[in-house]
Amino acid sequence: MTTTASTLLDEIVRAHGPALLAYTTRLTGGDRHRAEDVVQETWLRAWRNLTRLTDDQGSVRGWLKRVAHNIAVDQHRARAARPAEVEMPATDPTATPERADEVVDRLFVADVLRALPTAHRATLAEVYLADRSTAAAAVALQVPVGTVKSRVHNALRTLRTTVPALEAA
Known part of the structure; x- marks a missing residue:
């Protein structure tokens, strides 16, 4: 893309960025980090479809909000489809403690x-x-x-x- 395309995207970001972030923050239940991820993906798609983002082809803000909504829904479905992540404990939960030494000690003490x-x-x-x-x-x-x-x-x-x-x- 040319410099004018970059300038056009900069103007769109300045004009609609704060409103888009506020919208996606509400979509993600107040999770600012997820909202920023959605906005970033929205800007990537806007860059790819820059020729369609003109007022004579419809509302630019409406297009951005629809794309952001779709991205947020897709991310939510992807998270719901996979199991929740859990942290592994520092020790191996499947390992059994070594009891051989304890048994030998008990037998020795009993004999003594x-x-x-x-x-x-x-x-x-x-x-x-x-x-x-x-x-x-x-x-x-x-x-x-x-x-x-x-x-x-x-x-x-x-x-x-x-x-x-x-x-x-």
Whole structure:
């Protein structure tokens, strides 16, 4: 196109641009970004059909509004036809957590605890697994508080000598 065509489009944009943007903003439910996309596509089509945009062939603003309306409807239909976009979580939702180490640890702890005398094992279960104070464990086990303290001490000492990795604990 020549310079006069570019000048003609500039005049049309100046004359109808603000009204077209306001119209498309209403068409898109107030979404300014979508409205600007519609207006931009309308200007591209106006450039391609510049010879038809004269007042003697009909209302220029009417043509622009009709084209903008059609573009907005097409975009709305395209968005409705495809599924909504969702963000993927940072971790893979299909991945299952690794349980092998947990199973091995549980089996190891169960074997180590079985090596303790029954009274010591029951005392550790009350204090650590049931999360009871020594006084509450004494009530549950029906023994004096001092007995609970000595059983916990002796059980942990036995575990430290049995399992070298527990010495650091």
